[in-house]
Amino acid sequence: MREAAREREFREFAEARQRPLRRSAYLLCGDWHEAQDLTQTTLMKLYAAWSRVRRDGNVEAYARTILIRTFIDQHRRRGMREDPVEELPELPAARAPAPAPELRLVMQAALMNLPPRYRAVLVLRFWEDWSVEQTAHALHVSPGTVRSQSARGLSRLRRLIERGAVEVNRA
Numbered sequence: 001m002r003e004a005a006r007e008r009e010f011r012e013f014a015e016a017r018q019r020p021l022r023r024s025a026y027l028l029c030g031d032w033h034e035a036q037d038l039t040q041t042t043l044m045k046l047y048a049a050w051s052r053v054r055r056d057g058n059v060e061a062y063a064r065t066i067l068i069r070t071f072i073d074q075h076r077r078r079g080m081r082e083d084p085v086e087e088l089p090e091l092p093a094a095r096a097p098a099p100a101p102e103l104r105l106v107m108q109a110a111l112m113n114l115p116p117r118y119r120a121v122l123v124l125r126f127w128e129d130w131s132v133e134q135t136a137h138a139l140h141v142s143p144g145t146v147r148s149q150s151a152r153g154l155s156r157l158r159r160l161i162e163r164g165a166v167e168v169n170r171a
Contacts, residue, residue, distance in 0.1 A: 006050065006054075009054065010047055010050050014047075017060065021042060022035050022036060023035075024123060024127065025067060027108070027123045027127055028123055029071065030108065030111070030112040038070060041070050042070055061134065061138070064130075068138055069138075072117060072139075106161060110160045110161055111123075114153055114156055114157070117139075118152065118153035119153070120139060121150055122154070122157075125146070132146045132150075
């Protein structure tokens with residue numbers, strides 16, 4: 001009987017929170033298929049710890065923490081690193097500012113050009129509207145690190161957009 005109640009509680013949580021988790025995962029990785037895999041992995045890990053997490057309290061925060069850590073771990077394993085080049089590529093000709101309807105696409109494309117850690121900080125801080133302390137706890141870093149990575153990530157986003165170095169994928 002207890003097991004059935006546990007299963008039902010988890011299923012209700014997963015059904016209610018799967019879409020918001022997948023949206024956050026998409027903002028992190030920029031691919032709906034990868035976001036779906038990331039969401040499923042998050043839910044599997046959450047299920048394994050469900051009894052403890054449910055008893056401890058904030059299940060939503062725990063799920064988001066799993067999502068972010070899984071994303072960062074996957075990118076670490078893939079060895080995604082920036083490679084230095086001898087010559088900088090030519091910058092595209094100056095473009096007119098993106099019209100308002102495309103702003104979201106431009107921002108998302110720019111976000112995909114950031115390292116995973118910056119992306120994670122910016123998604124948690126500005127998309128999920130988490131505090132510096134919540135973000136620091138989720139990522140196992142200090143609040144000062146969250147503040148500095150937020151500032152650096154936002155600065156990089158601005159530079160990418162100002163230079164017109166963002167290519168919007170309309171697929």
